[in-house]
Amino acid sequence: MKVIIIGGGKVVYFLTKTFLSKECQVTIINNNKDDCEWFAKRLKTTVIYGDGSDQKSQEDAAAGGADCLIAMTPADEDNLIACQVADRIFGVPRILALVNNPENVEIFKKLGIKLALSTVEVVSKIIEEKIEFEEITNLIPLAEGKINVTEVELTYKSPVLGTPLKDIDFPKGALLACVIRKDTPIIPRGFTILEEGDKLVLITMPDEYEKVLRLLTGEK
Amino acid sequence: MYIVIIGCDRVGSLVANRLSNEGHNVVVIDNDEASFENLSSEFSGFRILGDAGEVEILTQAKIEEAEAVFVTTRKDNLNLMIAQVARNIFDVPCVVARLFDPKREEIFSTFGIKTISPTRMAVEEFFKEIKG
Known part of the structure; x- marks a missing residue:
């Protein structure tokens, strides 16, 4: 399975490691140069320095052949646009957005991103x-x-x-x-x-x- | 007309001032209080301080009653998201978003949202001038 992850931080790092251990191919898109270097030194995977909501970056990440795209940046608007670009331009079959504001789960669904999860919502429910x-x-x-x-x-x-x-x-x-x-x-x-x-x-x-x-x- | 302007930088405030002068009902939303200083002293509309990316702020502005919304924050993606929420969730008949990146215009023209790109406009104006 080919997975594209847009975002940064420890969660992306561990998520990528988990996917790699399951024989998935992972490409990370991140808009911070230092973060990209950090990932590149620690993970045997492709890291693209760029704006994940930009068509060009997704093209570089071969989004056309991807099975799954996960948008999990700290800005919900960037996640939304990244998912819409992946959906409308590249036709990525499975698209997941991790939203920051729990209210946006509903908003994303209404705007065509069927799979939107809020960490806050899931964790608070469990607790x-x-x-x-x-x-x-x-x-x-x-x-x-x-x-x-x-x-x-x-x-x-x-x-x-x-x-x-x-x-x-x-x-x-x-x-x-x-x-x-x-x-x-x-x-x-x-x-x-x-x-x-x-x-x-x-x-x-x-x-x-x-x-x-x-x-x-x-x-x- | 009832019009909501999101983003009160130079463009947003100029549009808001002019609409207010023409007698329209205007609400301006911005996340930065200092930006309201761009509004003229004659501006008679409402100011809402908050992040328009939160639906709560949009409902506070009674966006569902707006006849037109102009989205002009400094972030392209935020503009596109707010514009879609205004158009597709609150059924605002006329929604215009400003985009600095002209590449994004193509994709979002299919979403029923009108976009304005100052970047593209500047380029076109320049070529008009040199071709005289």
Whole structure:
């Protein structure tokens, strides 16, 4: 996969390293000469010094043959224009914008950039939901937060230990997708009995999220 | 007419002063308070201090009621973004953006936004002069 990343800083550095380790080809576009040199010395990848929202820089980065473009500069307007240029001129199939102002997620979508994420929004959501329930070890909002995938570990306090699943009154908007017992995943059936230390992978609608967590953890 | 001017540097303030003189309702937005000093003492419109890249500031200016918006901050991409928000989200009938980089004009002419490039205009004027 060929990926173009527009931006700078540690996040771009680590993101590039992650992509490179997954056998992706990465090109970084950055408008600061010192940053470019910093990247070039540390990463075995192409670094282009230029304005990422400029057609010329994207051309230099071979945007026409790219599979994915990520715009993550500190200026949302630069991210928007970079994404629109990638979309309209080079037809890059997958375009992702990391916006700084959470309000711009909606704005970007209305202006044709379907995949816009706000780090602030994602992190605050995770923190909000995690603070309430200590047992949650993982949380991924999907479909713009319309559905959540959550991992919950059952402690001795859980009121559902020892009960077969079919006897637990699960809300309709929740599905227990998998039970991880001592690192072994089990696909749950009606007769499966939950034990202390089980990690449950849940798929839930946001409305039922708290209800199902209270049911499983016993927290009020 | 109700007109919103975004960016109160030389161009923005001259346009705002003239519109205000002609009796139009004008709102000027700029992120730099000092820029409002460019407005004439007769300017009778409103001044809003803030970043027009934030939708909240645009709503404060009642942009949805504007008949025309002129976007003339110092940043081309910001102008293009604000112009698109004004045109496509708030349905302002006439939106004009200033762009220093004439290359960007082509792309954005397809977006339903009128652009003015002082750079290109200067070049054309020069050639007009030497060809006499």
